[in-house]
Amino acid sequence: MTNLELEKTANEIRKSIVTAVHSAKSGHPGGSLSSADIFTYLYFEEMNIDPKNPKMEDRDRFVLSKGHVAPGLYSTLAERGYFPKEDLVTLRHTGSYLQGHPDMKHIPGVDMSSGSLGQGLSVAVGMAAVGKYDKKDYRVYTLCGDGEIQEGQIWEAAMWAGFKKLDNLVVVVDNNNLQIDGAVDEVCSPYPIDKKFEAFNFHVINIDGNDFDQIRAAFKEARETKGMPTAIIAKTVKGKGVSFMENVCDWHGKAPNDEQYEVAMADLEKVGEALCQK
Amino acid sequence: MSEIKKVATRDSYGNALVELGKEHDDLIVLDADLAGATKTGMFKKAFPERHWDIGIAEANMTGIAAGVAACGKVPFISSFAMFAAGRAYEQVRNAIGYPHLNVKIGATHAGISVGEDGATHQCLEDIGLMREIPGMVVINPADDVEARAAVKAAYEHVGPVYLRFGRLAVPVFNDEATYKFEIGKGIVLKEGTDVTIFATGLCVNETIEAEKMLAADGINAEIINIHTIKPLDRELVVKSALKTGKVVTVEEHSVIGGLGSAVCDVLCEEAPTKVLKIGINDVFGESGPALELIKKYGLDAEGIYKKVKAFVK
Numbered sequence: 001m002t003n004l005e006l007e008k009t010a011n012e013i014r015k016s017i018v019t020a021v022h023s024a025k026s027g028h029p030g031g032s033l034s035s036a037d038i039f040t041y042l043y044f045e046e047m048n049i050d051p052k053n054p055k056m057e058d059r060d061r062f063v064l065s066k067g068h069v070a071p072g073l074y075s076t077l078a079e080r081g082y083f084p085k086e087d088l089v090t091l092r093h094t095g096s097y098l099q100g101h102p103d104m105k106h107i108p109g110v111d112m113s114s115g116s117l118g119q120g121l122s123v124a125v126g127m128a129a130v131g132k133y134d135k136k137d138y139r140v141y142t143l144c145g146d147g148e149i150q151e152g153q154i155w156e157a158a159m160w161a162g163f164k165k166l167d168n169l170v171v172v173v174d175n176n177n178l179q180i181d182g183a184v185d186e187v188c189s190p191y192p193i194d195k196k197f198e199a200f201n202f203h204v205i206n207i208d209g210n211d212f213d214q215i216r217a218a219f220k221e222a223r224e225t226k227g228m229p230t231a232i233i234a235k236t237v238k239g240k241g242v243s244f245m246e247n248v249c250d251w252h253g254k255a256p257n258d259e260q261y262e263v264a265m266a267d268l269e270k271v272g273e274a275l276c277q278k
Numbered sequence: 279m280s281e282i283k284k285v286a287t288r289d290s291y292g293n294a295l296v297e298l299g300k301e302h303d304d305l306i307v308l309d310a311d312l313a314g315a316t317k318t319g320m321f322k323k324a325f326p327e328r329h330w331d332i333g334i335a336e337a338n339m340t341g342i343a344a345g346v347a348a349c350g351k352v353p354f355i356s357s358f359a360m361f362a363a364g365r366a367y368e369q370v371r372n373a374i375g376y377p378h379l380n381v382k383i384g385a386t387h388a389g390i391s392v393g394e395d396g397a398t399h400q401c402l403e404d405i406g407l408m409r410e411i412p413g414m415v416v417i418n419p420a421d422d423v424e425a426r427a428a429v430k431a432a433y434e435h436v437g438p439v440y441l442r443f444g445r446l447a448v449p450v451f452n453d454e455a456t457y458k459f460e461i462g463k464g465i466v467l468k469e470g471t472d473v474t475i476f477a478t479g480l481c482v483n484e485t486i487e488a489e490k491m492l493a494a495d496g497i498n499a500e501i502i503n504i505h506t507i508k509p510l511d512r513e514l515v516v517k518s519a520l521k522t523g524k525v526v527t528v529e530e531h532s533v534i535g536g537l538g539s540a541v542c543d544v545l546c547e548e549a550p551t552k553v554l555k556i557g558i559n560d561v562f563g564e565s566g567p568a569l570e571l572i573k574k575y576g577l578d579a580e581g582i583y584k585k586v587k588a589f590v591k
Contacts, residue, residue: 104348130345
């Protein structure tokens with residue numbers, strides 16, 4: 001896909017995120033929107049996957065360590081064809097398979113259940129270690145939050161991954177700088193994030209996580225990196241694409257009301273129209 | 279009279295893993311810097327490429343095991359019960375239990391028979407913690423024969439299994455030639471009519487000894503070995519309780535949440551019966567030689583005998 005195609009796809013995914021969270025009347029739009037470009041690149045460009053065969057044995061794996069941005073993952077999976085986009089409005093509804101946090105048992109394309117922060121990196125490390133043991137060439141990707149890396153288990157997992165030289169593993173940190181209680185550097189600063197991963201024997205790449213040129217270059221560099229896992233520190237805008245949500249902490253875990261929903265969709269329509277002019 | 283053979287069930291765990299490893303190359307053993315104590319060191323020696331030491335990081339080990347299982351392998355994770363079930367509880371619940379992944383948890387050094395290390399290392403809550411997780415099988419074997427059979431059954435079972443082993447060498451009372459292990463099936467060791475004693479783990483052998491003293495006093499006790507706390511053998515529990523009308527449970531675990539609670543959960547619904555729960559009475563353990571602690575906390579044959587006798591009177 002060209003960058004323009006990726007941008008258009010990401011914009012459709014953002015519309016789905018807002019629609020799903022609005023329908024659920026709860027959920028996490030801010031981080032879903034900040035990481036939408038990363039999701040888009042992974043599922044439309046980077047990963048070796050088959051939506052018609054979600055459990056394909058040697059597929060690349062993705063673990064959503066920051067499980068609360070499930071609307072971002074589900075919207076991407078639906079856009080990619082794993083399940084009908086119409087189902088997204090059942091998010092968080094009683095009886096829906098689209099649970100509030102990822103559920104691998106019932107959602108096609110979800111490689112691991114997640115939601116409790118700090119645990120997904122360990123799971124991804126386990127998958128990557130099996131890949132190495134079996135001499136398979138599948139790759140494993142995981143997305144962590146910049147607040148999530150306050151969890152100690154992240155660093156237990158990072159220590160072992162670096163020690164075991166798992167170069168089939170890529171950790172993306174969605175560095176939108178906001179967590180529930182405020183800015184990450186005001187709650188409990190994780191900075192410098194890059195230096196920390198470097199100290200745990202990762203190859204580290206700093207990028208603008210809402211720029212497809214930089215995203216593309218980073219994943220290519222990760223693929224070429226041998227002998228160590230890669231951490232991509234992706235600086236992003238929380239709430240990206242929706243004017244009143246951008247960089248506003250309060251939109252971490254809140255659904256737009258009907259009026260706000262109309263404004264949000266109008267914002268994204270405008271982005272879409274602008275992309276069509278390109 | 280020949281000496282009774284004694285084996286710690288943690289040794290049974292190590293031996294069984296080696297045997298299973300020969301037959302199944304999808305079995306991977308994870309440890310957290312305790313390979314010597316959990317006895318997975320034997321597996322490491324036999325299959326070094328399939329023994330992954332995660333370091334002192336039980337939460338990470340548990341999460342890694344989930345990823346290993348999600349890729350089709352059968353991981354056995356190993357640590358002391360305190361850390362496997364306690365420290366990593368939430369990882370076990372959310373990363374293994376919720377997605378129902380095929381991970382086996384080999385937890386050694388359970389109970390006060392850890393001995394000298396004292397309360398911080400004597401896990402008395404693990405059965406309770408693990409049996410609350412939907413879909414988790416909880417097995418607490420009583421001797422070497424049963425423990426080795428349990429490890430094999432755990433491998434064959436598809437889904438998460440918690441296996442509880444001890445540090446202390448305990449008498450081997452089961453006969454390997456005739457012994458049969460089936461997950462979820464209690465074993466009637468002696469039929470009786472006056473009282474049913476359900477025992478688990480190292481308390482089974484102590485209960486067998488206590489029964490002899492009870493018999494000398496004219497009390498005809500039914501002795502049942504409950505190696506699987508979950509799924510509990512409800513049918514057998516109810517049937518025996520209805521027969522004797524008095525029930526005692528014996529376990530090296532807190533009286534809150536363990537075998538006693540599991541038995542009461544069934545009986546209160548299906549056959550209300552007076553139950554005496556023998557175990558650790560809502561206190562922490564302490565340092566001391568294992569056998570002295572077992573005696574001090576009333577879990578030896580004499581302690582069990584005295585309590586059952588007073589209860590039956």
